[in-house]
Amino acid sequence: MHALTKLDNPGRKCDQCLVRHRALCRVAGTDALAELNRIARTRTFSAGSTIIASEDSMPFVGNVLSGVVKLTKVMADGRQQIVGLLFASDFVGRAFEDHWSYSAEAATDVEMCTFDRTAFERMLGKHPELEHQLLVSTLDELDAARDWMLLLGCKSAEEKVASFLMFVARRAANGGGCGEALPEAGAFEMPVSRTDMAAYLGTTVETVSRQITRLKTANIIRLTDMHHFIVPDIHRLAVAAGVDEVTLED
Amino acid sequence: MHALTKLDNPGRKCDQCLVRHRALCRVAGTDALAELNRIARTRTFSAGSTIIASEDSMPFVGNVLSGVVKLTKVMADGRQQIVGLLFASDFVGRAFEDHWSYSAEAATDVEMCTFDRTAFERMLGKHPELEHQLLVSTLDELDAARDWMLLLGCKSAEEKVASFLMFVARRAANGGGCGEALPEAGAFEMPVSRTDMAAYLGTTVETVSRQITRLKTANIIRLTDMHHFIVPDIHRLAVAAGVDEVTLED
DNA sequence: CGACATGTTGAACCTCATCAACCGACGTGG
DNA sequence: CCACGTCGGTTGATGAGGTTCAACATGTCG
Known part of the structure; x- marks a missing residue:
């Protein structure tokens, strides 16, 4: 399934990045950005393919460059719920945990800018402004999830x-x-x-x-x-x- | 509504704190702890009272010491959804945003260890280990919210x-x-x-x-x-x- | 062209919301 | 002390909103 490609112009990828000014990395200073650039790798996934399965040990995290990613949870009997839809510039994956309880699938053809998870975690440790930004966007996601709870429960x-x-x-x-x-x-x-x-x-x-x-x-x-x-x-x-x-x- | 009391033994509150080893502050070093101690203030709320209204500008954040806090969202016509239940050691409120879209109410009599929000944010800026811990617990909350989405949507x-x-x-x-x-x-x-x-x-x-x-x-x-x-x-x-x-x- | 995926529409059924009555506990005031 | 209202919880009867199953339409790809 994992249909992968890599873009290997590591020198100046971020400059022409579609989501440069909206994703996490927008707060990265020039040195942090260079470092991110070094560990970044573009991957593409075709519609329907699994990006990270719930059993996987989550090898990487990253930002959506284009397309839509869905986060799903399934019950034993097959009933399933989408718990999040991620668009361009949204962050996929979870740091500080080697696997998580949903799976990410490509709802459309998807292009992502990915980072090795542990390398990314090291980055967060070294660059507080990145970790801060991740916190803020996690808080936003939490708000969004709770908005959706209102929808699911009441509407x-x-x-x-x-x-x-x-x-x-x-x-x-x-x-x-x-x-x-x-x-x-x-x-x-x-x-x-x-x-x-x-x-x-x-x-x-x-x-x-x-x-x-x-x-x-x-x-x-x-x-x-x-x-x-x-x-x-x-x-x-x-x-x-x-x-x-x-x-x-x- | 706001039934408040304050415990004013700022010198050694944390030592005998019920949630000392489970709440955010468990990762605080001795100096950070002392500083937290300085800005901490115990508040109590009687069952049914509003802790932070959704219109409030969120003057404080804090940890639950005892009792249960419910986070609720309501629609214009009165339908309402509880989007979170917080128990002892859980964190209430949102940093880096001066108001948020739910209201927190005391489901039982509640005792909280509160901090002025902006002072707390300054603390987070100074002590990365605290901010990191807040990130991790926010990620956990996000997981919990998504678990609940599965429940609301499927069960x-x-x-x-x-x-x-x-x-x-x-x-x-x-x-x-x-x-x-x-x-x-x-x-x-x-x-x-x-x-x-x-x-x-x-x-x-x-x-x-x-x-x-x-x-x-x-x-x-x-x-x-x-x-x-x-x-x-x-x-x-x-x-x-x-x-x-x-x-x-x- | 037929096979398959995706979306729409129809009809029957069923879970759950709604409305209402009822119960026990509690607190207040006569 | 009891009458009274209120509040939280349970139970019953009824019906509507949505699920389910099935047929049909449409579009796509080999």
């Missing part, structure tokens, strides 16, 4: 789907797409399948599909094709999502 | 309740109770109300109640009173909880 199917669309609209617009021009205000690409949506929302493919058509017939969204959504009025979608206030702009 | 009502009992059994036994002798193998106290259980499990009081009686009639649990549970065979409870393997011992 109706329609609210769930609407919330997910809001989530992707934001990530795909300012983050994941990364420079991808928006052809129309409120248009975005849905990078994952209906099945993945369902697994992330704690529901089934069928309900996701039904709710999408509901939103469609209510004229809250339109689809050009299966994976291209248009949201004419983000406010109406927010209402459908059951968002308290207009937390749209940050 | 049936019975599995939810059984899982919650397992959760409390473990925390109340090795952590929260802290020295409280277990009168019987597998006996523990339920520190929170049925309502809180429901809010944590993404269900209703009625279902919680029903599932408890189901577990009772199945002889998987017994109750001495409303808040004292006995689990004769933790394995059977684990099965009811839908736990993959025996992840009982860590």
